[in-house]
Amino acid sequence: GGAKARATNIVKNAMDIIAIRTKKNPIEILVRAIENAAPAEDVTRIAYGGIVYPISVDIAPQRRVDIALRYITNLSRQASHNNPKTVDECLADELILAAARDPKSASVKKRDEIERIALASR
Helix, strand or coil: CCHHHHHHHHHHHHHHHHHHHHCCCHHHHHHHHHHHHCCCEEEEEEEECCEEEEEEEECCHHHHHHHHHHHHHHHHHHHHCCCCCCHHHHHHHHHHHHHCCCCCCHHHHHHHHHHHHHHHCC
């Protein structure tokens, strides 16, 4: 199969793993994970008289979802690199941790980091 088929299979397998491990609806876990991994604020750069300031801005709802999905996918792909675990397992782990808002979750860590930077540059 191609890239799309592979991606579909990874998600399917991850959903099966989640269903077995948590005994909950995997879609519910996915939604919770997205809610917990989505940053509310971000930093943008404003040039004002030749000086560049970082200022914090709110993030639009759709963009929050997109960013959360990007964090979850990229960080679970990184986690499976040089690791005997498959991408499916890493994705399942990441989703379960993020849904529980576990500080061990890479995507939740990333969100907290972004929001901390935004808080500092208000």
